[in-house]
Amino acid sequence: MSVIESIHIDGAWRKAAAGGTREILDPADATTLAVVAEGDRDDTDAAVAAARRAFDAGEWPGTPTAERAALLRRVAGLLQRDREEIARTESRDTGKTLEEGRVDVDDVTAAFRYFADLVMHESGGRVVDAGSPDVHSVVVHEPVGVCAMITPWNYPLLQASWKVAPALAAGNTFVVKPSEVTPLSTLHLVKLLAEAGLPDGVANVVTGAGDPVGARLSEHPDVDLVSFTGGLVSGTKVAQAAAPTVKKVALELGGKNPNVVFADACATEEGFDHAVDQALNAAFIHSGQVCSAGARLIVEDSVRDRFVAELAARARKIRLGRGTEEGVECGPLVSAEQLAKTEAYVASALSEGAVLRCGGERPEPGPARPATGYFYSPTVLDNCHRGMRVIREETFGPLLTVETFRTEDEAVALANDTEYGLAGGVFSADTARARRVAARLRHGTVWINDFHPYLPQAEWGGFGKSGVGRELGPHGLAEYRETKHVYENLRPAPVRWFAG
Ligand code: NAD
Numbered sequence: 001m002s003v004i005e006s007i008h009i010d011g012a013w014r015k016a017a018a019g020g021t022r023e024i025l026d027p028a029d030a031t032t033l034a035v036v037a038e039g040d041r042d043d044t045d046a047a048v049a050a051a052r053r054a055f056d057a058g059e060w061p062g063t064p065t066a067e068r069a070a071l072l073r074r075v076a077g078l079l080q081r082d083r084e085e086i087a088r089t090e091s092r093d094t095g096k097t098l099e100e101g102r103v104d105v106d107d108v109t110a111a112f113r114y115f116a117d118l119v120m121h122e123s124g125g126r127v128v129d130a131g132s133p134d135v136h137s138v139v140v141h142e143p144v145g146v147c148a149m150i151t152p153w154n155y156p157l158l159q160a161s162w163k164v165a166p167a168l169a170a171g172n173t174f175v176v177k178p179s180e181v182t183p184l185s186t187l188h189l190v191k192l193l194a195e196a197g198l199p200d201g202v203a204n205v206v207t208g209a210g211d212p213v214g215a216r217l218s219e220h221p222d223v224d225l226v227s228f229t230g231g232l233v234s235g236t237k238v239a240q241a242a243a244p245t246v247k248k249v250a251l252e253l254g255g256k257n258p259n260v261v262f263a264d265a266c267a268t269e270e271g272f273d274h275a276v277d278q279a280l281n282a283a284f285i286h287s288g289q290v291c292s293a294g295a296r297l298i299v300e301d302s303v304r305d306r307f308v309a310e311l312a313a314r315a316r317k318i319r320l321g322r323g324t325e326e327g328v329e330c331g332p333l334v335s336a337e338q339l340a341k342t343e344a345y346v347a348s349a350l351s352e353g354a355v356l357r358c359g360g361e362r363p364e365p366g367p368a369r370p371a372t373g374y375f376y377s378p379t380v381l382d383n384c385h386r387g388m389r390v391i392r393e394e395t396f397g398p399l400l401t402v403e404t405f406r407t408e409d410e411a412v413a414l415a416n417d418t419e420y421g422l423a424g425g426v427f428s429a430d431t432a433r434a435r436r437v438a439a440r441l442r443h444g445t446v447w448i449n450d451f452h453p454y455l456p457q458a459e460w461g462g463f464g465k466s467g468v469g470r471e472l473g474p475h476g477l478a479e480y481r482e483t484k485h486v487y488e489n490l491r492p493a494p495v496r497w498f499a500g
Pocket of ligand 1: 151237
């Protein structure tokens with residue numbers, strides 16, 4: 001298999017300078033999908049130098065806002081033109097279903113359009129009343145400079161786009177490092193940026209491992225901002241590496257997300273059906289490999305038995321297989337490592353007293369499910385409690401744990417009993433109660449009677465160890481800007497502070 005020239009520097013696609021390569025595996029059967037360049041520190045330095053030149057001497061930072069917005073809109077159009085191809089690439093690379101891949105392309109298209117609209121509808125600057133007619137004082141926003149973007153394997157196109165779109169809208173240049181596990185859709189995105197007319201050197205890519213590529217980007221003195229999405233362990237390393245150069249740091253990290261179900265949500269058949277359906281979506285979409293997965297079901301004791309029985313019955317029916325196969329509802333896990341991690345969490349939960357309601361094993365192989373693929377059956381673990389590892393740590397697999405409560409206060413305490421704080425759900429037929437609980441949850445996103453939707457207009461990010469900063473929404477654009485106050489003396493005259 002020939003090596004894809006996956007490193008993009010100053011408008012040119014190339015192999016790694018030192019000749020390194022990496023095989024990208026299809027998680028549905030562990031065969032080689034592609035071979036890409038494995039960049040190192042030197043490739044990273046070359047990419048940063050290109051981004052630096054494009055920022056310091058290039059035309060992009062000074063390009064009129066309307067032209068930048070028009071480019072973003074062209075990218076949105078190209079994403080839609082290539083929708084099927086990108087969805088297929090994402091499905092084969094990550095294991096997610098084709099339909100999930102299509103949803104990702106549509107969401108990303110909406111994000112590019114949103115940031116194009118946002119910059120176009122802003123006022124240029126904020127005039128500040130300095131208290132004197134002889135002073136003109138204005139606060140303006142400028143691009144940060146060279147941005148490093150480090151992304152994870154679960155939503156490669158989406159996570160890259162949530163950074164690329166606002167960074168370009170604000171006039172920055174960048175180097176993106178996709179996950180070494182799933183780099184392919186990011187390469188497609190960067191090709192579309194060039195096709196849309198982005199000048200050479202503005203968008204650069206280095207494929208390769210977290211260390212050295214991500215580590216070098218984080219510490220690099222010529223990088224002004226590092227925006228990282230990934231796990232807590234790597235995110236902490238990024239923050240430490242970035243500290244000596246005092247660059248801006250944005251971290252989108254993991255979550256251990258509660259889904260609180262009150263008995264009143266299940267009082268009618270329709271309500272019960274909806275709450276069970278959403279609990280299933282919350283936990284098992286993309287085989288639970290979602291930062292905001294509702295992996296902790298916290299259900300009111302009086303409805304627990306019926307709720308868990310129905311949930312397990314539906315989970316058993318989820319059709320597992322290769323994401324590109326017709327009729328498949330859930331793909332494999334992304335890697336052998338992720339599969340082993342999932343098995344270890346189940347073993348640890350069972351040893352700590354959890355009760356298995358369904359799953360807990362690899363499924364039987366089948367025509368759409370090769371034996372070599374990283375498949376794991378959707379699993380419901382009942383009788384869980386806060387002391388267990390499976391409750392405290394982000395499992396990032398198709399595992400749903402069940403805890404119960406009797407009072408509203410107890411539900412809130414359980415839902416907030418995590419070092420993370422990314423997202424959570426509340427299901428209740430009592431609007432006042434649902435809003436009351438939502439207000440008390442220490443999580444960056446709270447869904448009431450729903451789970452998972454997000455909007456490009458609404459900020460996304462975490463409390464606690466789920467991160468620092470926000471993506472999407474006006475705040476997601478602000479991350480890629482510096483704020484400057486320009487104070488102009490309209491009637492210059494000596495002030496004679498010093499007598500001489
Ligand atoms: P990861 O932390 O292993 O890797 C993420 C990225 O960091 C990869 O590109 C990796 O190569 C790079 N990296 C690893 N070590 C590094 C280092 N020392 N310095 C710099 N970069 C380094 O995460 P993952 O396994 O790819 O993704 C899963 C994690 O991502 C989960 O914890 C999930 O919750 C999180 N995530 C969060 C969000 C969010 O919006 N908050 C979204 C998606 C995924």
